[in-house]
Amino acid sequence: MEEKKNTANQAAYEQYLKKTHTLGRILTAAVLLLLLAAPFAIGLFLGAMPNLGAAAKAVLGVGLVYLVSGIVEYLIYVPMLGAGGSYLAFITGNLINMKVPCAINARDIVGVKSGTPENEIIATLSIATSSLVTILVLAAGVALMIPLQPILQSPALQPAFENVVPALFGAMACKYYRSNRWIALIVLGVMSLLFVFVPSLIGSTSMMVIPSGALAIGLAYLSFRRQHRERGDGK
Amino acid sequence: MELLSKLNSPFLYVLCGGIILFVAVICIVFAVRAYQAGKALGIDVSRMKRVITASATFAVLPSVGILLGVIALSGSLGTPWPWLRLSVIGALHYETQVAEAAAESVGIGGLSLSGMTSEAFATIALLMSFCIMWGMVLVIFNGKAYSRRLSAPKQTQKTGKDGKKKTGLAGFGDDAMTAMFIGLVSAYIASYIGQIISGNGLFKFSGSWLPLAVALVSALAMYVFIKLKEKWNAEWLDSFSVAGSMLIAMTCAIFLGKLA
Numbered sequence: 001m002e003e004k005k006n007t008a009n010q011a012a013y014e015q016y017l018k019k020t021h022t023l024g025r026i027l028t029a030a031v032l033l034l035l036l037a038a039p040f041a042i043g044l045f046l047g048a049m050p051n052l053g054a055a056a057k058a059v060l061g062v063g064l065v066y067l068v069s070g071i072v073e074y075l076i077y078v079p080m081l082g083a084g085g086s087y088l089a090f091i092t093g094n095l096i097n098m099k100v101p102c103a104i105n106a107r108d109i110v111g112v113k114s115g116t117p118e119n120e121i122i123a124t125l126s127i128a129t130s131s132l133v134t135i136l137v138l139a140a141g142v143a144l145m146i147p148l149q150p151i152l153q154s155p156a157l158q159p160a161f162e163n164v165v166p167a168l169f170g171a172m173a174c175k176y177y178r179s180n181r182w183i184a185l186i187v188l189g190v191m192s193l194l195f196v197f198v199p200s201l202i203g204s205t206s207m208m209v210i211p212s213g214a215l216a217i218g219l220a221y222l223s224f225r226r227q228h229r230e231r232g233d234g235k
Numbered sequence: 236m237e238l239l240s241k242l243n244s245p246f247l248y249v250l251c252g253g254i255i256l257f258v259a260v261i262c263i264v265f266a267v268r269a270y271q272a273g274k275a276l277g278i279d280v281s282r283m284k285r286v287i288t289a290s291a292t293f294a295v296l297p298s299v300g301i302l303l304g305v306i307a308l309s310g311s312l313g314t315p316w317p318w319l320r321l322s323v324i325g326a327l328h329y330e331t332q333v334a335e336a337a338a339e340s341v342g343i344g345g346l347s348l349s350g351m352t353s354e355a356f357a358t359i360a361l362l363m364s365f366c367i368m369w370g371m372v373l374v375i376f377n378g379k380a381y382s383r384r385l386s387a388p389k390q391t392q393k394t395g396k397d398g399k400k401k402t403g404l405a406g407f408g409d410d411a412m413t414a415m416f417i418g419l420v421s422a423y424i425a426s427y428i429g430q431i432i433s434g435n436g437l438f439k440f441s442g443s444w445l446p447l448a449v450a451l452v453s454a455l456a457m458y459v460f461i462k463l464k465e466k467w468n469a470e471w472l473d474s475f476s477v478a479g480s481m482l483i484a485m486t487c488a489i490f491l492g493k494l495a
Contacts, residue, residue, distance in 0.1 A: 020268070021266075027264075029345050031324075035324065046357060048357055051355075054340040055362050058362050059366065062333055070368075074370050076375065078374070078382065086263070088262060091323065093321075093325045102290050120269075121278060124268075125266055125283060125286050126287075129286075132291075134301060135322050138298065138322045158310070159445070160466075165346055167453040167454075169424055170450030172456075173420045175476075191421050192428045196429050199429055199430075199437065201426075212422035213415045217415060
């Protein structure tokens, strides 16, 4: 009797997973198309379409970095998030700073293990809930921001908005450099010398991310292999 | 200013809000299906309710941090577009970096309203959508196969420094991702150093120091956040550290800008 119930549960779960994949694929593709179409719709509204040549140039620079990062995130996080959770997490974003910790927190609270049907359900519930909360908080915040727009657009505040990127990179440098001091020091030193001696490269910083990233990954790989050898894993 | 009012126009709010609403409906559909499947599988309803409550409370603080990101980007990209990008798919550090690279490629120098044109904005918006779509593309084309492979009996795994089990590839995957971000951050910070020393001619030391100063203030603020988190064991501070450091540094930029 118990065995019969387990078989029925397993069949129902397989059916659920199959539909989750079908629905997940269709809806993810729909969101992707909407996100890619939106800039063209905005272009029509503004009377100027995207410059595809400039876009291609930027893709060669920073876009490649995100291709690699996207693949790595996909390989690492899908096992943690399950099928339904993965579709939702890749649609709604903010993986590292919210979705992954939230799903792990939920899993710990109810004590389920990765790869089990329970984990699949719990992760999907957790990510769907956290995404809805983000959407609601942002919608409320944006509604409150509308009356503040004249202040946000004042010339006095422009130096702040013109330095969003240095502000971001300063915070990230502190975060990433702390645990990788030598790699950071070498890469920053080499790149600084390059920009000082060839200042024309300053205007193409996004392209210089490629050699900078390659140098950092190369140094990280050497460090990774050395650590494995020291632990005896590399033999 | 005329462009910024267009970027904050009702059309953009409706367009971006419509997509966000669609994504909210998807979340509800997935949540309802998972809840029903959980009940059918015999998972205790009270446990599922606990997960919903815990996830909702967990998400509030990071969501406020993400809202600060919308505020940070709203001065250069208007409000609706950052609202869409940070509600769906994006994350503050991804969006800002891609927007900066796109701005550079379209020839406006950097992410700033002063040089922004309609064409530049449309291009930046396209780049922001395109560069960060790989997770979605992979999950569409490979998600089913990868999930099934993971459900198959597991092979021996190694244990990482943090105690989590990792495969060999994923073990270096974490390091590679961190290294890539170090490379990315270093390229930009090095360009600020190069700008000061040789920006107006080789070794003339007359370039703008404001971007480097803002980056240093932000790094210092981040360091304080990290130390406070460690001292008080306040994990929740993580949700605010990047956006908080950025806002502190951006506020300093208003005062430092008068000196530069």
